[in-house]
Amino acid sequence: MSAVSEEVEPLLALRGVSVTYHTAEGPLPAVRGVDLTLAPGEVVGLAGESGCGKSTLVSTVLRLQPTGAEVDGEVLVLGQDVQTISWGKLRALRWAGASIVFQGALHSLNPVQRIGRQIAEPITLHEPELRPEQVQRRVDELLEQVGLSASRARSYPHQLSGGQKQRVMIAMALACRPQLIVADEPTTALDVMVQAQILDLLRDLVRDLDVGLLIISHDLSVLADVCDRVLVMYAGRIVEAGTAGEVFVEPLHPYTAALSGAFPRIGDPAARYAPAGLAGDPPDPRSLPEGCSFAPRCSRAVDRCTHAEPPLVEVHGRPVACIRAGES
Amino acid sequence: MTATPTAVQLTPGQVARRRRAQAARRTWAGFRSHRSGLFGLALLLFFVLVALLAPLLADSEGLEVTKATGGVLQPPSSGYPLGTDENGRSILTLLIWGSRISLFVGMLATLISMIIGTLIGLASGFFEGWPARLLFRVTEWFLVIPFVPLAIVLATVLGRSLINIVIVIGITGWAGTAMLIRSQTLSIKERPYVERARVLGAGRWHQMSRHILPNVMPMVFANTTLTVALAILAETTLSFLGLGDPTRVSWGSMLEDAFAVGAMTTGAWWYIVPPGVCVVLVVLAFTLVGQALEEVFNPRLRER
């Protein structure tokens, strides 16, 4: 624990955040008590399968969760609790303080507006004093920053490829020079070559602009590549955290091991014979199993696992939620 | 050691029947949750009952002009709950018997346009090449062209009879169904199981009848209901214009007579209002049921 990190205010601090949807069939706990901090210049990854609650968690960062979703705990962005501040302060914070690169760029862009206009929209909103030429210049700069030609501003979304659309989303996220960017599955649905380019781009941007970046992905190898720290989420809770190297190479939680084992390591002969993939499905949040929610799928589960949900405790210097973590 | 129960062997036919019964139960359960659909269904059943039980509810002699005993255009009274027409006949009797024609024409014409529309829709969606494209253009054409000018020419040429009205409405009203079925066929055609059937050597006819048609049928069913609503409106309009069967009474022909004798200017509201209200209620009923069915079969619409 370095003294320096305690003085710098974290860009993002989630403290005991829970999100419960109130559906016709009863309450649905999508997120159950998550803690997370992100400091300036840091790249933090959040890993997990679909349905584990990561996208729901992301939606709380700018108070974009669906109506009818109850949020408990504190969601502190740049020191302000976005869930309780006034609408005026929230709107000022949106995009100018923190922005989101949304999943599925195909549907996250207005299909009948030119992308230049869509990128300019938050700029004119948050900096109304700028003249049109200044706004246009900023749009051109942003496009070039993400590796697109400035003439692309006149294109419509359907005229761009998947990778190009994703770059547009990133350019748009940078438009108001936020201090925090959240990227929700930025490389999903892109082919591997394009994935690599996008990740390089994100890494360069973080380094050049000194922003904080939170990346959400189900692909642990993507996170291992770019992130400083990684948190692993399962059934609405954090089950492991650590540096990218630690989590990927020496996973302590059986779920993390399965996630990282699912991706072959080139040059490691043992990986070829290791069982890949994970049987079963993530649990239905409406009917979570007794005790550890991962136990039904866990190869190392014992009878004790079904007694109580394992708390997040420190093992080998980092938090893990497994009673058998660290056993040889 | 517990004894394992012997599994019950079902034939494929039995399995299919059970699945269909389950699907029907699920559909009904979904439909039941739509209050508007239930209301529409109740209205519908009411009118169908009235039409079927017409001989019991009102003496058919009341339709005969020569046997009319009431005064001319009399307002409602105890003997004539809805008043009389210009021949002295009871409006209520005319209304009850008129329901038969309106419903009969509506349903039969819809049957014709459903058959034509389904065939053309399937063909233009399933086949490739210029014949399919041509069918699509023809469908579009029928959809765009105004109904009344075309219908009145056809009805005039064919002559005034019940069956001719049915034909006219049937052959002018299939385009909406064809469009819907075409778009459904196009999307189902691309689904993996159809592709698999093709690769396994399924002929075109087999693909259409065994794979595409069963999946299209639910939407067709919902669309049929909505089409009946339009057909009834069409029959009423054509009868009003004087193209209906002169020997039969329908709600439209009642309004034609009412208009001819100037019921609006003489204030004979009992002649104008009831037939129109019946038309509105029946059309509304079919529309509500059809919309509810659409929502049941197309979950995407449910959030409305």
Place this chain on the structure above:
Amino acid sequence: MSEFAAAGPAVAAQEAGTGHRRTYGRYVLGKVLGSLGSLFFVMVVGFFLFRVLPGDPARTLGRGRFKTEAQLEAFRAQYGLDQPLPLQFLTYLKTTFTGDMAESLRYRVPVSDLILDRLWPTLLLVGTSTALATVIGVYLGVISAWNRGKATDKITTGTTLTLYSMPEWWLGLLLIAALAVGAGPLPGIFPTGGLHSVDAVPGTVGYVADTALHLVLPVTTLVLVYLADFSLIMRSSLLDELGEDYLTTARAKGLRDVVVRRRHAVRNALLPTTTLIALSIGFVVSGAITVETVFSIPGLGLLATEALTIPDYPVLQGTFLVTSAAVIVANLLANLVYGLLDPRVRT
């Protein structure tokens, strides 16, 4: 466009600029050709309309009016029915385009004259009604969609569904009975029919006002029924649009909800609405025909319904051709405008 190749700025700019114009031109061409095809099909159908029944068209067309063979011969000669079919078709095409159509059986004047005479009132009626119904209907549809599930929505949807289930001419009859003749406490202030009062002098302001007064009830009738249809269409389109992801992006940018809905959702929902409303123009024309009949407006509709009694076949054929062609042209215009609004159809 390959990701790896960075297009030179000049080339890219050219693509973005002229490409837009070029593809809209292609779109226009496609739509115009399609409309020409539809118009041709209208002609074909118009030609075969009276040859629907087997047997001698002369007997069909002159049903009951010609007693002797000589009369039938004369009729055949006049209408060229003794010529081979392809030649008849060509003659038909020629005479229709030159306006040299047959004579009305009733009025004994060329049908084209009758149609030109009666065109203006119908245009006035259809044009005004469509414009008003679109504006009011779209507005109501937006409000319904905003307040989905609440009382406003339920009342609006219920009312519009009921109006949608009504025959337009019946509503017209009710309005005449209620507001033209007067029933109970309602005053009979509107004219019961016709387009002009007997003593109105053309060319004066009073004439215009008089015409407008006569149009109030017919236009109201058509507007009430069609705004129901359009409002349901708009409500449906907007509800579809409200589920889209790009609206979340817009909110995330800090835009206020009203702005998000107005600038993004409603704008985009207007596109499919435009298409669907354009398709409904045929219904408005159909409705106008029956409404003209009820209100005795001297337009194409009344011409057609009066022609039913004889039956005056040339007039019926003429009105079919003209109304169908008009609807196809109106649709073409709507499509062209749509092509300007939605960039996706151009590429």
